[in-house]
Amino acid sequence: MTLPLRDPNTVMRLSRLGASHQNRLSFMRVLLRRLKAENWRFDRPVFKIDAQGVGHAVYCAHGPAHSYSLIAFAHDLPPEMRSDRVIATAWDATFTLFDGIPTTKDIERLRANVPRQEAGRVTQTELSVSRANRSVRLFAHVVERLAAGRQPDAQTITDVGYLMRTTAVYGSGKLGAADREATAGRPEFRAPFQIEMLSVFLTRAFVLDLVEHLAALRAPDTAVTMDPTLRRRLGIGNSTGLGMAPYLINHPALLNNWITARETALARVRSLPHAAPDRVAAFHRFVARARLNADLWQSNHPAQQVKLTALRADLARLEGHLQGTPISGVQPWNALWQWAETALSEEGQEQLLALMIEPYGDLVDDLSDTLSADEAARFAIDGAMPVATLRTLIADHYDWALDQDWDSAEANARVWYVSEEKLEPRLGERAEEPIEPYEQPLCPGRDAARLFADLKNAADGPVADFLLRHPQHRHIVRRVQITAVHPYAEIRDNTIAAQMLPIDLLRAKLACFGAGHFDPRSDRWVRINMFRGAPFPPDLAHEDADDWTLPTLEGGS
Amino acid sequence: MSWSLNELEALARKAARGRGMTWGLAEETGRATRALCGWGMDAPSALTKLLQLQDGLAHDAVAPARTAGPWRATGGALCPIAAGCCLNDFATMLRSGPIHMHSVAKPLLLLGFVQMAARRLGQPVRLTIGAVQFCVTGDDMAVEGDLPDLPDHSDVTAALADAPFGTALIRHSRADVSDGAAAILTAFAHRTYAPATEASRLAGAGAGLSDND
Numbered sequence: 001m002t003l004p005l006r007d008p009n010t011v012m013r014l015s016r017l018g019a020s021h022q023n024r025l026s027f028m029r030v031l032l033r034r035l036k037a038e039n040w041r042f043d044r045p046v047f048k049i050d051a052q053g054v055g056h057a058v059y060c061a062h063g064p065a066h067s068y069s070l071i072a073f074a075h076d077l078p079p080e081m082r083s084d085r086v087i088a089t090a091w092d093a094t095f096t097l098f099d100g101i102p103t104t105k106d107i108e109r110l111r112a113n114v115p116r117q118e119a120g121r122v123t124q125t126e127l128s129v130s131r132a133n134r135s136v137r138l139f140a141h142v143v144e145r146l147a148a149g150r151q152p153d154a155q156t157i158t159d160v161g162y163l164m165r166t167t168a169v170y171g172s173g174k175l176g177a178a179d180r181e182a183t184a185g186r187p188e189f190r191a192p193f194q195i196e197m198l199s200v201f202l203t204r205a206f207v208l209d210l211v212e213h214l215a216a217l218r219a220p221d222t223a224v225t226m227d228p229t230l231r232r233r234l235g236i237g238n239s240t241g242l243g244m245a246p247y248l249i250n251h252p253a254l255l256n257n258w259i260t261a262r263e264t265a266l267a268r269v270r271s272l273p274h275a276a277p278d279r280v281a282a283f284h285r286f287v288a289r290a291r292l293n294a295d296l297w298q299s300n301h302p303a304q305q306v307k308l309t310a311l312r313a314d315l316a317r318l319e320g321h322l323q324g325t326p327i328s329g330v331q332p333w334n335a336l337w338q339w340a341e342t343a344l345s346e347e348g349q350e351q352l353l354a355l356m357i358e359p360y361g362d363l364v365d366d367l368s369d370t371l372s373a374d375e376a377a378r379f380a381i382d383g384a385m386p387v388a389t390l391r392t393l394i395a396d397h398y399d400w401a402l403d404q405d406w407d408s409a410e411a412n413a414r415v416w417y418v419s420e421e422k423l424e425p426r427l428g429e430r431a432e433e434p435i436e437p438y439e440q441p442l443c444p445g446r447d448a449a450r451l452f453a454d455l456k457n458a459a460d461g462p463v464a465d466f467l468l469r470h471p472q473h474r475h476i477v478r479r480v481q482i483t484a485v486h487p488y489a490e491i492r493d494n495t496i497a498a499q500m501l502p503i504d505l506l507r508a509k510l511a512c513f514g515a516g517h518f519d520p521r522s523d524r525w526v527r528i529n530m531f532r533g534a535p536f537p538p539d540l541a542h543e544d545a546d547d548w549t550l551p552t553l554e555g556g557s
Numbered sequence: 558m559s560w561s562l563n564e565l566e567a568l569a570r571k572a573a574r575g576r577g578m579t580w581g582l583a584e585e586t587g588r589a590t591r592a593l594c595g596w597g598m599d600a601p602s603a604l605t606k607l608l609q610l611q612d613g614l615a616h617d618a619v620a621p622a623r624t625a626g627p628w629r630a631t632g633g634a635l636c637p638i639a640a641g642c643c644l645n646d647f648a649t650m651l652r653s654g655p656i657h658m659h660s661v662a663k664p665l666l667l668l669g670f671v672q673m674a675a676r677r678l679g680q681p682v683r684l685t686i687g688a689v690q691f692c693v694t695g696d697d698m699a700v701e702g703d704l705p706d707l708p709d710h711s712d713v714t715a716a717l718a719d720a721p722f723g724t725a726l727i728r729h730s731r732a733d734v735s736d737g738a739a740a741i742l743t744a745f746a747h748r749t750y751a752p753a754t755e756a757s758r759l760a761g762a763g764a765g766l767s768d769n770d
Binding site: 178179181380422433434435437441472473477 | 559561562564578579580584620624639643646649673747749750751753754
């Protein structure tokens, strides 16, 4: 018997979303599985970078029907100009993912635009635009060591984890690039954010080549390449700020599909009547590796430190439990899950979810086909719906919002707005700043409660009549109708509360991407690592493409 | 200049909000503008003129005052966004007979809504704007008459069509947006941005910690 999915009222709370972990259905993993399964080929037709680190390189990925090229422009950035904030105007390296193989003319056109990022303009042959900055802590150290014929310090590599961090990866039509709709029909881009993930995967290869190249130019006689084990430990860092936070709220049908896929995977494993010994043994290894991972995961942010302490304690408790209670009997995974719901924190439960589905790729990986959403198809409002039905839907799906006092200063504390200066989403204090007139529609709970109140006095009849007289509710009526058929579409929490942490929204999305080692730097921006431990493009042909997110037990990371 | 449809949709949404539409209507404006560009029509120019024409007018002044009988606005011309939303919301009314709209500004902008209605009804809809007729199905669009003859301002009739007719329009994957229209839409969009204060600069994005390490 298949067990039901978890209740959206449990799953879609901010604190739990903020405890999300990468898993088999994360977009980076979906990408690498496909590249491996389809025998994608990789080459580097151009690498022209001088001793100052200035020049360009082209990395190509060749799939069954299409080739894609990461065009990387490397720059000599004065240290005082290096900033990860979206307001920066210069970077250590800038990139675009090109649809096909670029000609010299393409590259010259892009050289005039890609290094300028937001100030430049690309075309439909470009699929993404991004940029990255060096890690001051690590980049110079690695080049110096390699030039001197020595390997970089392994501990420093583990502590920092990346040589460059991206500060924005723009896709889907941004800056003139191709819309997602233009390529979404290609199998390799059907799952979400595959363009962006491919871009970062190739960026990682470029950055590792770059440090070895710079070391060789600096000291041709003594320079060495990096030890493959150390190389592997380096991912691409990323700084993610408030700009990304509204995304999950602005894409309810898509969010629903991401969460539904994950919850379906969990339900399938929980529903298994028995657990084969090899799967149980694999699970035990993943738990041990997750413990190592939790130990390696560092953050100076007090909230994250509390979470890490909980996660480490949970994993120790889990191992203890497994020793006393073997995974056996009828629906053994469900028994384990039910224990976890009473014994572990949200961090531990969400980590366990990822670990439980890990040995069952054959059972859950097909769910990656369900991650995308036809958002346009869900846009049109059903005006014929009776007002009474709309009332019932709100009572059913927004009950968490209806019992809040939305007039209280605490519940209504924040305003999401876009600043004139940076044209980026910001979060402000309603009582302290004159920003309410600029409020973005990013608080569905309050809006649903206001709609519900106005519906109480509305005449029976179609929603169309109501909306003609109450156009201010059009936005939330659309959301309610989407949520009625997409139970995980809505974050069931107050997104403007005084105590709301934007980093919870960021982590939920970044975990879906496949990021790990979340390191909040404040309550509103977070550092992460992408593809840390993953094979490099040429390694995919002869290595496991899908066993890299947790450190190995043999002392690697 | 060539714009991606996503860029254009985002700009149209913000511009509509900047003109004072509610967020829900602004979203519809973005979709409708995108849909029209997807059929190769100069929706950005039409939207620009609409926003200038109806800037500052209340919804009640430009929306259909009632849906029984011909639709008309109390404050002058009907807004094609407000009327278009109604057309989609009341799509099933078309099964009982045509919907007549009196004096619609920039009626071209109705087409995206007609398409949503046709999709919902599963039947082609004929939209008559002056001497030009459009045949709109859930997936396709065709025209009878010359597009340049399309009036700026016109009475409009929407009715179910028995069968498809007209010359099929070709899908476009990009929007050609004139610099003039882009500048005006950007100016409307700009009204949605909050002026920065020193406090918001520091707190708004949570800066403060060095990001250069």
